[in-house]
Amino acid sequence: MGNKIRMTTAQALIKFLNQQYIHIDGRETPFVEGIFTIFGHGNVLGIGQALEQDAGHLKVFQGKNEQGMAHAAIAYAKENLRQKIYAVSTSSGPGSANLVTAAGTALANNLPVLFLPADTFATRQPDPVLQQIEQEYSMAVTTNDALQPVSRYWDRVTRPEQLMSTLIRGFEVLTDPVKSGPVTICISQDVEGEAFDFDETFFEKRVHYVDRLQPSERELEAAEHLIRSSRKPLILVGGGVKYSEARDEVIAFSKKYDIPLVETQAGKSAVESTFENNLGGMGITGTLAANKAARLADLVIGIGTRYTDFATSSKTAFDFDRTKFLNINVSRMQAYKLDGLQVVADAKSALSKLYDRLDGYVSEFGTIIPELQKEWDEERSRLAKVEFKRSGFVPEVKQHFTQETMNEYADALKSDMAQTTALIAVNDTIDKDSIIVSSAGSLPGDLQRLWKSEVSNTYHLEYGYSCMGYEISGALGIKLANPDREVYSIVGDGSFLMLHSELITAIQYHQKINVLLFDNSGFGCINNLQMDHGSGSYYCEFRTQDNQIMNIDYAKVAEAYGAKVYRANTVEEVKAALEDAKKQKNSTLIEMKVLPKTMTDGYDSWWHVGVAEVSDREGIQRAYQRKVDMLKKSKQY
Numbered sequence: 272m273g274n275k276i277r278m279t280t281a282q283a284l285i286k287f288l289n290q291q292y293i294h295i296d297g298r299e300t301p302f303v304e305g306i307f308t309i310f311g312h313g314n315v316l317g318i319g320q321a322l323e324q325d326a327g328h329l330k331v332f333q334g335k336n337e338q339g340m341a342h343a344a345i346a347y348a349k350e351n352l353r354q355k356i357y358a359v360s361t362s363s364g365p366g367s368a369n370l371v372t373a374a375g376t377a378l379a380n381n382l383p384v385l386f387l388p389a390d391t392f393a394t395r396q397p398d399p400v401l402q403q404i405e406q407e408y409s410m411a412v413t414t415n416d417a418l419q420p421v422s423r424y425w426d427r428v429t430r431p432e433q434l435m436s437t438l439i440r441g442f443e444v445l446t447d448p449v450k451s452g453p454v455t456i457c458i459s460q461d462v463e464g465e466a467f468d469f470d471e472t473f474f475e476k477r478v479h480y481v482d483r484l485q486p487s488e489r490e491l492e493a494a495e496h497l498i499r500s501s502r503k504p505l506i507l508v509g510g511g512v513k514y515s516e517a518r519d520e521v522i523a524f525s526k527k528y529d530i531p532l533v534e535t536q537a538g539k540s541a542v543e544s545t546f547e548n549n550l551g552g553m554g555i556t557g558t559l560a561a562n563k564a565a566r567l568a569d570l571v572i573g574i575g576t577r578y579t580d581f582a583t584s585s586k587t588a589f590d591f592d593r594t595k596f597l598n599i600n601v602s603r604m605q606a607y608k609l610d611g612l613q614v615v616a617d618a619k620s621a622l623s624k625l626y627d628r629l630d631g632y633v634s635e636f637g638t639i640i641p642e643l644q645k646e647w648d649e650e651r652s653r654l655a656k657v658e659f660k661r662s663g664f665v666p667e668v669k670q671h672f673t674q675e676t677m678n679e680y681a682d683a684l685k686s687d688m689a690q691t692t693a694l695i696a697v698n699d700t701i702d703k704d705s706i707i708v709s710s711a712g713s714l715p716g717d718l719q720r721l722w723k724s725e726v727s728n729t730y731h732l733e734y735g736y737s738c739m740g741y742e743i744s745g746a747l748g749i750k751l752a753n754p755d756r757e758v759y760s761i762v763g764d765g766s767f768l769m770l771h772s773e774l775i776t777a778i779q780y781h782q783k784i785n786v787l788l789f790d791n792s793g794f795g796c797i798n799n800l801q802m803d804h805g806s807g808s809y810y811c812e813f814r815t816q817d818n819q820i821m822n823i824d825y826a827k828v829a830e831a832y833g834a835k836v837y838r839a840n841t842v843e844e845v846k847a848a849l850e851d852a853k854k855q856k857n858s859t860l861i862e863m864k865v866l867p868k869t870m871t872d873g874y875d876s877w878w879h880v881g882v883a884e885v886s887d888r889e890g891i892q893r894a895y896q897r898k899v900d901m902l903k904k905s906k907q908y
């Protein structure tokens with residue numbers, strides 16, 4: 272059976288990674304760009320040795336935290352529209368456990384990433400090896416089993432020859448738009464170094480063809496009929512529009528039939544905010560324009576969306592008695608949602624085929640579209656110039672903090688700046704083709720409502736898992752994917768504290784990122800959530816034991832790492848800092864102290880969260896009653 276090459280499992284793995292290509296729309300490109308590593312005893316002598324010997328074209332980066340480097344890899348794949356990935360190699364035990372959160376992020380967002388956590392010894396000779404958990408009920412269980420529920424494909428390699436079939440399975444999953452997600456291949460640390468005579472054919476160039484899934488005639492006919500019988504259809508742009516590269520088709524379709532569009536967090540910026548029919552973000556953190564349009568709609572054309580609670584305001588955003596759904600999605604599972612008509616197909620292909628079929632049709636939205644836009648533009652302009660006052664100040668999030676508490680924050684943080692005003696100043700100042708990234712806290716809401724993306728694909732939100740700590744690690748992955756653009760990480764103080772280690776990796780490898788830190792000294796959005804539902808302010812503000820508001824010098828922290836830093840507490844200072852930061856070659860951090868409760872709020876949406884059914888507090892009782900009332904108006908499934 273042909274020629275054999277004798278090499279270790281890890282050497283074979285690295286050689287194989289170098290030979291994977293993806294073929295989409297006639298373009299053929301290498302699929303694996305590189306590998307992030309943190310070496311420990313589980314991988315340094317196996318994968319580490321193989322990389323040192325011959326990494327091939329793979330770029331190698333040393334991460335600082337496994338979750339952080341994995342998030343960088345995930346963001347890289349998202350930027351590359353799932354057509355290029357990084358692998359992530361960790362040691363066993365705690366190194367691999369640190370991947371669990373990131374695997375959840377990749378899974379919830381359908382993003383491909385190859386995880387290579389080391390595993391305990393296949394021979395079991397040294398057991399318990401350092402960091403082995405040693406479960407009483409089974410020797411076969413290791414930390415890596417915790418990755419099973421958060422992986423799209425998971426396997427354990429305990430013999431060198433298993434590598435061949437597992438890698439072929441893994442790459443089939445990684446390159447499939449329907450199954451796309453984290454692939455976890457755990458290799459026993461002794462097996463990484465074991466040699467085997469691999470068939471030469473295993474290392475031949477392998478091309479993974481991704482053909483666009485075409486809609487059937489039946490689906491097209493049904494979709495045409497549904498749209499023709501609708502008076503006010505609305506397009507909901509999901510992340511699938513980006514991955515399908517369907518921007519032009521969405522714009523053409525919307526224009527021709529005068530159908531307004533609204534966006535999910537994942538879909539935002541697939542079509543520029545300046546497009547004439549774009550009403551912006553939809554749902555819990557949506558614009559008033561989008562949420563009003565959703566109530567008027569009698570048909571929602573959901574393209575590449577998972578219909579998460581944030582997009583549908585926990586299934587209360589629409590009049591479900593009247594509104595129908597047409598779901599265009601490569602995933603059958605997603606297409607089934609909200610009892611929609613299923614068009615299981617690639618968005619670009621489906622829209623271009625529908626384009627000609629509706630000749631003569633036009634929606635009845637007409638002048639409602641510019642009217643809604645005008646109303647929202649005025650609201651945005653108001654939010655751009657919020658001025659704090661020492662008395663009689665009414666913040667966006669109302670009736671939580673007294674004026675006295677607001678003044679206490681202004682004194683402690685030495686700032687009068689409102690979050691919305693600072694954020695819009697950033698939007699107005701940075702280059703239009705820069706890429707912004709965010710994921711958790713109150714900023715995603717402000718961004719979905721207020722951020723104007725004037726260049727396509729410049730808004731990168733991880734809101735499938737909304738994982739604190741993705742903001743800075745993600746920025747590194749985005750920079751690797753876009754070396755010629757400025758990248759801005761838009762991050763709260765809570766997320767910064769949770770995970771910012773890859774800022775150091777960015778500095779180390781001269782991958783310039785700009786961290787825009789909005790410090791309101793607390794877990795602001797969760798504080799809003801608890802107080803909105805009748806609770807007090809409980810363990811969400813950053814106060815010392817003697818109740819003093821903490822004012823942490825984050826700029827000093829970043830300066831110590833080697834970043835160029837700025838402290839900006841007025842709009843003028845923010846703009847000046849951003850202008851100077853553009854000139855820097857090194858990573859930067861702009862620390863902005865912003866007042867709590869000055870983020871956006873409301874706009875005709877509702878979020879279904881668990882509220883205590885029994886409590887002595889009137890506010891909690893009211894919140895519970897509101898939940899009961901809202902659930903009566905919601906769709907049950």
Ligand SMILES: Cc1ncc(C[n+]2csc(CCOP(=O)(O)OP(=O)(O)O)c2C)c(N)n1
Nearest residue numbers: 712713737739763764765766793794795796
């Ligand atoms: C890893 C992780 N843990 C917990 C949460 C829950 N959570 C969401 S936002 C948030 C607080 C965010 O604080 P900060 O970054 O300061 O943003 P702010 O809301 O103050 O703007 C928390 C704890 C989360 N999303 N991710």
Ligand SMILES: O=C1C[C@@H](O)[C@H](O)[C@@H](O)C1=O
Nearest residue numbers: 710711712713715737796
């Ligand atoms: O619980 C949460 C509330 C959201 O407002 C926030 O953006 C998100 O990060 C979260 O986890």
Ligand SMILES: [Mg+2]
Nearest residue numbers: 763764793795
């Ligand atoms: Mg905060």
